[in-house]
Amino acid sequence: MGKVYYVSKNVGLGLLVLAATALATIIALSIAYDKERAKNRDKPEDGTSDSTGMPTPPTTPFIPKEPWDHYRLPESLVPVSYNVTLWPRLEPNADGLYIFTGHSAVVFRCVKETDLIIIHSNKLNLTTFNGHHAKLSGLGGAAVPTIQKSFLIVKTEYLVLQLRSRLAVGTSYVLHTEFLGELADDLEGFYRSEYTDDGMKRVVATSQMQATYARKAFPCFDEPAMKAVFNITIIHNSATVALSNGRDIGTTDSVIDGVPVRVTTFEPTERMSTYLLAFIVTDFVNIQSTQNSNLLVRIWARRKAINDRQGDYALNVTGPILQFYERYYNASYPLSKSDQIALPDFNAGAMENWGLVTYRETALLYDPIMSSTGNKERVTTVISHELAHMWFGNLVTLQWWNDLWLNEGFASYVEYLGADYAEPTWKIKDQILLYDVHKVFAVDALASSHPLSRREDEVNDPAQISEMFNTISYSKGAAVLRMLSEFLTEPVFAKGLSSYLNTFAFSNTVYTDLWDHLQQAVENTPGMHLPDTVHNIMNHWTLQMGFPVVTIDTRTGSITQKHFLLDPESVVDRPSQFNYTWFVPVKWMKTGVEQQQYWLLQKTDVHSLMRVSGEDWVLANINVSGYFRVNYDLDNWDRLLSLLNTDHQALSVINRAQIIDDTFNLARAKIIHTTLALRTTKYLSNEREYIPWESALRNLDYYILMFDRTEVYGALQAYLKKQIQPLFEYFKIITADWTRVPTGHTDQYNQINAVGMACSMGVEGCRELIQGWYRQWMKNPHPSPIHPNLKSTVYCAAIAFGGVEEWDFAWRMFKNATLASEASRLRSAMACTKVPWLLNRYLDYTLDPTKIRKQDATSTIQYIARNVVGMPLAWNFVRAKWSYIFQQYGKASFSFSNLIHAITRRFSSEFELQELKKFKEDNLHVGFGSATLALEQAIEKTTANIKWVTENKAQVLKWFTEEST
Template sequence: MLQAVLLLPLLIFSLVDTQGGLETEAKPVNGTSPPTPSYEPWDRYRLPDSLLPEYYNVTLWPRLHVDEHGMYIFTGNSTVVFRCVKETDLVLIHSNKLNFTTYSGHHAILSAVDGPSPPAIKTTWLQVRTQYLVVQLNGNLVPGKSYQLFTEFRGELADDLKGFYRSEYYQGSELKIIAATHMQPTDARRVFPCFDEPSMKAVFHVSLIHEPGTVAISNGMEIDTVNVTMNGFGVFQTTFQPTKRMSTYLLAFVACDCSHMRTDERNKVTIRVWARREFITEGSADYAFKVTGPLLELFETFYNWSYPLMKYDQIALPPSSAGPMENWGLVTYSEAAILYHPERSSNKDKERAATILAHELAHMWFGNLVTIKWWSDLWLNEGFATYMSCLGTSKVEPSWNLEDLMVLDAVLDVFVDDSLPSSHPLSTPEEEISSPEEINALFDSITYSKGGLVLRMLSDFLPDSVFTRGLAAYLKQFAYSNAGYSDLWKHLQGALDQTKGANLPAAVHDIMNRWILQMGYPVVTIDSRTGDISQKHFLLDPESVPHRTSPFNYEWIVPIKWMKNGVPQSQHWLMNKTAQHEAMRTEGAEWLLANINMSGYYRVNYDLGNWERLLIQLKTNHQIIPVINRAQILNDAFNLARAKMINVTLALRSTQYLSKETKYLPWEMAIDNLDHFFLMFDRSDVFAPMQTYLRKQVEPLFRYFKTITSNWTQLPSGHTDQYNQVNAISLACRVEVSECQRLVLGWYKQWMRLPDSNPIPPNLRWTVFCHAIEAGGEEEWLFGWDMLQNFSSQEMVHALSCTKEPRLLERYLKYSLDPKHWRLDASTTIGYVATNVAGQALAWDFLRSNWRHMVNLYGKEAESLSEVIRKVTKRFSTEQELKQLQQFKDDPSVTESESAAAALQRAAKRTTANIQRRPKIMQSPQKDGPPLQPRPARHRPRQTSPGTDTGSRTVCSLNTTS
């Protein structure tokens, strides 16, 4: 009976209002134009507090084939039951890009659930800017009474990964379509009219109509699937269990031709992992299936709350650009995010799968069970899931040392962004975040990586029992509801107060509000001669001015864990901008090191004498210093030099000890920081002596891995050693260690002789492909191109840009815009070519010449355009390049795109800074460090591969949509 009730409106809808395109503008109804824009409720982005939703009945029918107009569409109907809280004559409900069926000239039907009939509808219209369906009434709704609003609608099943979208892939030569959803943060309104704010929680009853040969999945377990006839075609209709009370952005449904792995053995929770049938058959989903159960048990214990649903579905979807999304009970991922095959996937792929799985699973409680009140506190959801993803993965993969890897990745990801005057606080005032554009801008490295690091710092200075008990109390009070950061601080403080002997120098909220309500972070300076300590806001450009004031005058309460000569000392708290701590005075050869294990979110500077003693210690016995702090010293030194707080030669001298270093964390940090020098100098005569110095540093590492892998015939046993093997080969080939070039070219030619048997280990494929193509010629490039046509490989997409041959790079750029080569994405390919010094100018010219084509391809405000501008201009450091940037920015075809114009403005600022910085670095005085002075050269240095092998870096702080 329920299916028939839900199906009837769709049968009616399929016969009416089906011509033409989708409605995107407000149109008059009843011959009445929408009211003139004013400061009315429908002109504000936030919903009024007069109505609260209780539950929805939603039926949707996605079409997996084009209609007579050449479009992929979906049709549907929705009934929302809501309670009137305050007297009002207005129903505002979010709607975006939906075309509505009209009844008696109106877009909706309003009726009573209890009490008398509601007032008649006066007029309805679509308010496009603020994305509302506006229903104006002839009288007022009665507080305390419930009403229901029925609508029928049609939308486009677009390929933009928003709302209800289509995902495409080929099975042989056949194009296959998947209908899937991604609602976060404000795209549920593109699927059906709804109160689309996180605090407007409700229960959802979902029914999905889908084609034969497909399955339907949603948040709840399937209740029933029946055969029905629609427009003369036989289809299926699947209904699902009602959801728990939850926010609109967590709703999900998928219609696809997929298979799954399944277990019913875990505490009555059914765990399923879905993917294309061939991936299930070959075992690519096995690892995700294997770790989900243990992670679920771990989080249930940690949160002290059983997973509240009957099933936990996860599905891998094409394309690779689809971000993971924590929909409650149906988590969606890209195939590249969670599928892992031992014979062709790298250990990085395995780690990425585990950490992403853990990140999304952590959200089932922190985000889904208890949800933020408004998007201005997004960091609380995402930062916590980032931190928990590493804790969770560390339990299921204890040998990986995930927490240190999280710190490395997060620091490299966020510390630079958060040291710019344009940064923002973790928690932004609500009034600053209202439009969808403002909300989407919050999904950045600050929210994810800084949020994770700040919560890691909090958990580090709180006793473990306090952190877990406070969190459990928080979840218990706000289950199925909404809360904010102040609620979390309150419960943590309560747990602290109940713990005998546990105390802090200030209340939890006093400490933590300084880290979340002001942007940036401090640099703590310690003078070991006097014991003086000070802090100040760290800015990469010391002359810049933050674009916002701080409620705490940029002063933090800083926990300082430190050691003296390798011996940990009692933790010290820096409560003010300056202080004195007698214990931090040193004598003779003593050295001190602050921020042990990088537990605090700050940088550290020292007096010159302590810096010198630290460098001596690194050169004599670096293992006395914890490995993560060896990485910290390198990163702090380079960034303090960029901020003109220490001499750049001191930063460069911190790399001298690397000839003795074999661990991944310091090498990855060094390579990331040295990459700036490659970018600035690989087109100058400074590059040759720089290559010579780095060759001396990396050759011992290269020989070390040759030895422990039995002359490259085995993989290192350690997880991070496998990463560092990639660094050793990548950097050695990059600085022209001849044995490295022979090694990679030999592996590649062996593959060329037997194309069906690739001898290159998956971990090494990108770096071997790239450097072999770089060292080879046209034959190697054409073989790589043929392999790309036969096997979709992101490694090869990147590696083909490594050639030194300009004509091959020009051909590759042209291919990127040819629709026949569907495996290539133009913006990605152009960006890859630009990272190659031989392709930099070619990519820049190609982008300018084909700008209009790119705009037509992606849309004028597409993020891809901003990103390709960033990549192509990253190396710019001359007056001529700055002039070209200004000319391009003034082009009318560019000025019509606000995001592109902004990206070019940022590029111009970065280029100006590079111009100013470049000569100063080249002329810096030396002190037994790497040579930087230009030397007369008989020939220009060989062109090198694109930048650092970023493919080797772990992903533990996730910069994704979720």
């Protein structure tokens, strides 16, 4: 069990004394921010400032020489508790700036002799005391070294205090700071969000600390292992409410410097990491309920959203999901309340702040009349993901960001379990195949991929940390943990998990600690046998990148594994201690009868039971429980394809989707012929299920991207029209000519596919249907004649078919939308226009936060890039504006890498590859931040696309031409 520090009685009394001085000392900080900023601005250490005031990157490599040159904190000091008071101003000062002032006292213990105090602080203007940026005192009468000098380091974001003598090991001290910061609209740290209510601008002070932004709110030891207890006090206008991680325990009205204010104090938090802190000042209102053990659950949002009952659904599912996790983890919810709040401006989808979870409005609010089934599912799964973190991640936290995958991968897996409990009729657990497994296969098949668990020295600075919040961490983490749960069985997995959480509560771990407890669960389960320890099995999946393709030859029974690479000619320069061999759990069936699970432990083996003859067939990786692809001998492929064409329901929905996805990717990797992959789509005219259709459309989308600017597209369009028409007619019939909603959850999704693809491929009657609905809406916007499920499809298609009038109407509806999901649909649909000047105007709008919110700017550019007309416009726009876009959104944004992926998806010519390389070369001085890896992957993907198009264009054209007649 990790070492835990508790707040002693003396420490508590000391903090009370410090708190009593907070209101007095904080007054002195209310000064003009621009003057403070000018006086205290730090100079770049290794470079100059450009015209924007931003430090330019150094021209020579940076070599750490001093302790403060390293991005990781020294191990000499450990925080015990903080007492933080913050006063955000929701009105601009005389200079038009929004500011906050604050005071912090951190109690820390010296565990290793040192004459340095190094603590994170970034973009804060610190008040000086006798010429120093902080004051130091001792607890219990401890002698305190005097401060020799103090200084700020911009590069590593530190406040450094050089002491005249050393701190004593085992002694506790208090570091006191007072500061002023800008309440900016940058979506980081303590920041400003704005919205309009009845024509009036409203300002919310809110926070986003993950991963390295708590240091922008107050000086702190800003690393996940530096857990402490936080005592938070917020000063705010009496017309607003203050929220934080804990319940408020006291509210008093006061007057500070002639300003009437309210002072809200909160209960001390549990021992926790800085990245999970949250504090919000707002005029929002809430709805609430009390769950078991008197747990207070509240949903907060704009007053109109709450009045329109947009928070009701979230409140209804939160209780069941919390109860599910309490049983699943065998551990009670560890806090006294659960607040969830929908914010107008928020960079991520949601953030698991302990006790105060923050969301984009689209991820928490659901309108029972205007929202779609997809919106409802998103609310359920995001809530389930964030609440999973209350235990896994918050109660027990990973030591460092290199193991982020275990935190996010775990939540990405069990979110399906929690959502399934809340909405059992949705059968949502199957959708992990589409949302995570197939999604990450595409990334992990690249030579530029990386292992789930990286070495600590590979993840240091904030940009490298943000880069970890990627598809590998989330989706591969989910897929690998699902595989682990499958071969252990869910009860054994849950038993080991419960032991892990209860052992390390309020502490930090490394990923091998979880393996230890799962291994104990295995050993305590009678009759359970694994081919090796959990450690050794899982190390093969977490310490080396990629995944295998398992090839079964049903003529001989031989079975082999090989590292699967989308481009077989790409060079993997990352070494693997396991020589890219995995311990592969193979669940399989023979002619519809499930067989005993088989473990492939080396490169090559023979399994006699897999030898078949006649009409018998073999299908491996049942329900895609394992994280690998499967290939067969040609005879077995023929038998499986014949089965699809004659009796496709003999295979599960998931395995039908798997066959399609495996063959298309095996073909791209030159393992099988492209025409074999295309043959898997011939049965689709008889398919009515969503998951196989979605798998097919995603894979065919690659063909559309590669060929929608070439002569191949006409034949491709004719073939897909032929395949989609029966599905379109099927939904027309079961919906009584589009007047009813399909009853099944996934049927509603497949109706969207049917309509969207039918219109794209020119199915008769579809265009007229779409345009009729849209024109009717333009004539009479309230109520809308378009069902919420179909709105995204109808809006996009109608705008694509239309012109300026349709676009401008959508823009007006977007600006007036009061439901976030409706605004999001319209924002995406406006990128569908085929009119170049409208797209260029829309791109310019992304630079204006009054038109497109900052949180939505990069995703709007991505939407435009999806459009075949918009792609070159978006590419030119990003190249021309890269420096600005990077400074505004890219330095440490989690989602910034998606921008590079989206813009380069269609790149498939030598000219585009050279443009991409030149873009990289031209902007090295600017940098790429959290998109650095994405850029390397884009170059790799473009190179592979060029080869694939060259080798396959002729045969693809021939196949589509023959099959479309």
